[in-house]
Amino acid sequence: MSSLEKPAIRPVPITIALMIGAFIGLLSETALNMAFTEIMSDFGIETHAVQWLTTGYLLVLGILVPVSALLLQWFSTRQLFSASLLFSILGTLVAAVAPNFAILLIARVIQAIGTGLLLPLMTTVILVIFPAHKRGTVMGTMGLVITFAPAVGPTLSGLVVEKLSWHWIFWICLPLLILTFFFGLKFMQNVSTITKPKIDILSVLLSTIGFGGIVYGFSNAGEGAGSWGDSLVIVPLLLGVIGLTLFAIRQFRMEKPMLNLRVFKFKMFTFGVIIVFICMMLILSASILLPLYLKGGLLLAAFSAGLMLLPGGVINGLMSPFTGRLFDKFGPRVLVFPGFIITTLFTFLFTNVTTETSTIAVILMHTGLFVGVAMIMMPGQTNGLNQLPKEYYPDGAAVMNTLQQIAGAIGTAIAISIMSAGQMTYMADHAGDVNDPIFMSGALTAGVQNAFMFAFIASIIGLIVSLFVRRVKV
Template sequence: MVSLMIGVFTGIFNQTALNMALTGIMDDFQIHASNVQWVTTGYILTMGILVPISGLLYKSVPTKKLFTISLGFSFTGTLLAGFSINFEMLLLARIIQAVGPGILMPLMTNIILVLFPPNRRGMVMGLMMLVIAVAPALGPTISGLLIGSVGWKGIFWVSIPLLLISLILGLIYMRNISNITKPKVDILSILLSTIGFGGIVFGFSSAGSAVGSWGQPIVIIPLTIGILSLILFSFRQFKLASPMLNLRVFKYPMFTIGSVLVFLVMFVNLSISILMPMYLVESLLLSALTAGLVLLPGGVFNGVTSLIIGRIFDEVGPKFLVRIGFFILIIMFLLFSNITVNTSLLIIIIIHTGSMFGVALIMNPAQTNGLNQLPKQLYPDGAAVIGTLTQIAGAIGVAIAISTMVSGQEAYLGGNIEPINMTVQSEALAAGVRSGFKLSVIGAIIGFITSLFIRRS
């Protein structure tokens, strides 16, 4: 478990840490903002394509070999990124790098489901959530320090020792625990899955990377092709004797409800992760390092409480934890929807930490309770489904949050006679962020209503 968690930590850290370095990459490689965002979009897109296939890989490749392959991709991609001499090399490195966590994250969930009985999974899943929460919390802070001292490539060189430790521990202690059934590989299913999930993630990521881009072909065409491909993919899975991704997991009601809740909490959580740095840096005019330090307590608190909540879940189940979590999120988002350029950093830290506590109350109990209802043979499919939904929710959450923020920003500037004034620009961005959080309130309310139907598996 230690080797798995170090590998997953490094993968998520690399996903988020580079966001602070985009300006430096643009300067070094003389590229435009529309190009540099691909180092993030490409990473997310690769994971979005791989996670649905992870269930098939888990049934076909022994655990230790699959772990070694995933770490090999992560190590190779990270090494190439550290030596990158142009943008094309960096982008290729990021795609190779993303293969690792794309395989490793659902693999870790599968191993937990196999190794630990249902009455202990909450605690172990809480430990996994601690890793998943702390990595993006530390990402902006550590990358801010590295960028200011050794440059953005230092982000990759810090990751190399961690990946080596994970690999060495895995080679020593990892055991083959998966049930290798070697299901028939259906090429058409893989093709439809890749086009479907890739198209949706790409479409929403494109919408979130440019102002007013929802009506542009780069958004509409991938989304349309992606949705149609997923419809065909779903019909085909029900017809196959050995489906690539067994969608019959949705016959289990608690798994279905848990998946919806995980989707909703990831949707609002990714909204926080994109809106808060923009508000802190562009509206309050804080440095990247200071902004990272402001967000750090919330991320660390989320991780630590996830472990405690996992223990509580093992004793009392998900019902009250999830409902309280969404209620807290509603309150925190209402507070966020009233922030201004004059809001103190202490208030921001308190509200952000409160929202992260709400996320911790929901994520682990909802996911674990849903997976607990599945029979053992459907564990790989359940882990792949939830992993895929989190990737899609992230892409949708970021895209809609940015679009709502831009709309609110433009509405504010539209009634102002001095839109070029720096102070006015800061106030306009704060107004846009408030609009984004008002949308998150709606997502949290839908989650709370859904949570009324959850019961212990």
């Protein structure tokens, strides 16, 4: 053992610090969605403007996460952890006191920088400090953090907005972030290897145009039906595709690329990326469709809608460590294939919801869907990353996390567009008054049915891909 390896790595406190930081970052991200109505009222803005609180966040992640592979080779673990928490703390503080929408949007961008640094850092550090036979359990615990935060976010914000104001969503998160920062300063250790490769400015530029264009274009498309032909959708998507193509060509030609796309030559990693991509589309499309259906189709209040989505998210989170242990023992096939069977069944059931569907039925279907997701997400991701050599860990983590953000943007955009188109078709085919809540709830429900058909087809594709998944020998 060399002198550089003598300080004993303490994986548990390192992992705790990273996961708490990620949990709070993701919590504040999703919690804000339920407060959009109040923010629009307070600042006198329209829906297309308030959506930028989500679009801007996704855009920053889409630009920053691909660059994280480079940052992980330039800065130490402690430096990146500290920077990510400081950005999160600053963004949360600015958001809590934001006097207008512009300041709130700037705060969200600062928050996104913190999250964009932390998520790939967490994945890479876990790969480095835990042996392959224990990663399933640890990644399962990470899955609990990543899925439990979005699950409790809407419920918490519904309660906070009802009793206090949306500012308190950030005031509640702020002291927790500060405590995590000091906890991390005490226990965080430098576990990554700093090589300081040459920074290729053209690669950074092409990555920014490529990933940023894709996320921005799809996010704009998600604002409503008929927007796919808009120049704000077509131009960014076109620039994004051109940017990504040139970026990929350049990376393959470079001896030391910014983001090593040779990770895709590992078959199980590629299958893992596809599985995680589809799974994220299922999660994000369901997460945006169900609140709309519950509030607009079943005419429930925001807090009640948030409570209905809580059991599925909680059970999904609690299952993640359990599925992680099963993965360590039996491998991915006993989880991923049955998981896709479950998601396929429940997405199909969601294509048949009506304005008369009982709340118990919705809770059971949502819970069933997220049980399937728990069996797919972390086992698929962990098995793929396990096949990579150690020097590819930063690149693999960056690719996985970047494509998760893109999958979220694509899944949300397609789901909203199909829902809006179905809503308009219903209104054209049925006589009714747009001021009649019953008629409009029927129209929205028809749109939701159509949108879940997209999720159903995506799940079938995932089911087919899962047939080719094999356990990686490590």
